[in-house]
Amino acid sequence: MITGRRPKARLGSLLAALAITGGALLSGLPAHADEPSAGSAGKEAPRVDLVLDVSGSMRATDIQGKSRIAVAQQSLNEVIDALPAETEFGIRTLGANYPGDDKAQGCQDTKQLFPVGKTNKTEAKTAVATLRPTGWTPIGLALRGAAQDLGKGETTRRVVLITDGEDSCAPPDPCDVARELAAQGIHLVVDTLGLAHDDKTRQQLLCIANATGGTYTDVRTQEQLTDKVKQLVDRSNDTYTVTPVKTAGTDKCENAPVLTPGVYSDREKFSEHRVYRVPVKAGQELRASVSVGLDRAVARDYGVLLQATGTTGQELVRGTDAGSGRTDVISTGLRWSPADSKGYASATPSASASGKPETTVCLVVSNSLAAQAGVQAEPGLPLELTIDLTAASPAPDGPAMGLGRGWILLLVLTLAGLLTGLVFGWIARWRIAVWREN
Numbered sequence: 001m002i003t004g005r006r007p008k009a010r011l012g013s014l015l016a017a018l019a020i021t022g023g024a025l026l027s028g029l030p031a032h033a034d035e036p037s038a039g040s041a042g043k044e045a046p047r048v049d050l051v052l053d054v055s056g057s058m059r060a061t062d063i064q065g066k067s068r069i070a071v072a073q074q075s076l077n078e079v080i081d082a083l084p085a086e087t088e089f090g091i092r093t094l095g096a097n098y099p100g101d102d103k104a105q106g107c108q109d110t111k112q113l114f115p116v117g118k119t120n121k122t123e124a125k126t127a128v129a130t131l132r133p134t135g136w137t138p139i140g141l142a143l144r145g146a147a148q149d150l151g152k153g154e155t156t157r158r159v160v161l162i163t164d165g166e167d168s169c170a171p172p173d174p175c176d177v178a179r180e181l182a183a184q185g186i187h188l189v190v191d192t193l194g195l196a197h198d199d200k201t202r203q204q205l206l207c208i209a210n211a212t213g214g215t216y217t218d219v220r221t222q223e224q225l226t227d228k229v230k231q232l233v234d235r236s237n238d239t240y241t242v243t244p245v246k247t248a249g250t251d252k253c254e255n256a257p258v259l260t261p262g263v264y265s266d267r268e269k270f271s272e273h274r275v276y277r278v279p280v281k282a283g284q285e286l287r288a289s290v291s292v293g294l295d296r297a298v299a300r301d302y303g304v305l306l307q308a309t310g311t312t313g314q315e316l317v318r319g320t321d322a323g324s325g326r327t328d329v330i331s332t333g334l335r336w337s338p339a340d341s342k343g344y345a346s347a348t349p350s351a352s353a354s355g356k357p358e359t360t361v362c363l364v365v366s367n368s369l370a371a372q373a374g375v376q377a378e379p380g381l382p383l384e385l386t387i388d389l390t391a392a393s394p395a396p397d398g399p400a401m402g403l404g405r406g407w408i409l410l411l412v413l414t415l416a417g418l419l420t421g422l423v424f425g426w427i428a429r430w431r432i433a434v435w436r437e438n
Helices: 002-026 068-081 121-129 139-150 174-183 199-212 222-239 399-437
Strands: 047-053 088-094 110-117 157-163 188-194 216-218 262-268 273-281 284-293 304-309 315-318 329-336 349-351 357-367 381-391
Touching: 047 068, 047 110, 047 139, 047 222, 068 121, 068 222, 088 121, 088 139, 110 121, 110 139, 139 157, 139 174, 139 188, 139 199, 157 199, 157 222, 174 188, 174 199, 188 199, 188 222, 199 216, 262 273, 273 284, 273 381, 284 304, 284 357, 304 329, 315 329, 357 381
Parallel strands: 047 088, 047 157, 157 188, 188 216
Antiparallel strands: 088 110, 262 381, 273 357, 284 329, 284 381, 304 315, 304 357, 349 357
């Protein structure tokens, strides 16, 4: 049997090598994830402050048989272990320290458990382990404290609020506090995660998130809580190096804003389409991607589409689902160059300042999103558009490359099949010979 396994292992190695080689061939896009952005020099580090509800109701044991506080503590341990080195992270509690019945005093109970900064993971996890459900739920006051913890800066900072109930201490009303923070223009986003599922709590957490452009998640399991907090921390880490330039797409190409390579932010209404213009010179390739943040509850079966068209409306190419892996974002991307147009864009070229011909491409972002009942439609959903222009390269699914790779793949698979047949035939003959001898 050992003799029979070796050819299989060799065949597996051959096919694995083929898969790796094929993946490299099919990937027409160079990876830029680790390259510093042009706008990253001198930028502040990503900053996240997690606000944890430690009020008495967190004793309830209704999440997979565990108490809400135990689930939150375990999730936080995993989040802390996975923190990126560059992220400045802190923890603020509410309802963790005052055990008495004096509401006036209990509603002042919010405290910075671990300061925002470079994280000593052992100290942070030890601090979390000491928490016991205690008092009241002053969410509004805690949000103000978190904004002070994070300070001011040029790039977006995040507050991640984990709670199992609505504020029991208003005023200040946490929705009013969220609007107050948003009105200050301090680049603060509040994401809310609810461990309880009553309508009042859900509506309050949605209101907080909507006011600041954040997201709301109805948490049902420990794994969901862990994954969501990690996503939010990663999202802060992904976007802090570049502050997107605000723009406003239009409904028609002729009056759409002209965009150059960079990162742009906009807001798009439910079931709307927004158009932007990008000049593309001969020999260049346009690469564009768009992400739409689901910062409020939306109906199921949604999608986002990115199209490149000529100024006459002729579609040049449409994007495929890029799949960000985050439950609060949907994204898609495309690539196109004048060489791919087969004359479709020939009616829209012009001359650039350098004398090289260029084509005006209209980027159209549309969505099939719809708000759930009772959810505000205004303002539109946050949209982030990334545009890059590079030297043109053959499309990964172009006819010549696709046919060439197809013949190579067919030849390799044929040889692999022949080799497999020979190996199994040899093994069968060997087993028959051994059987006859015995």
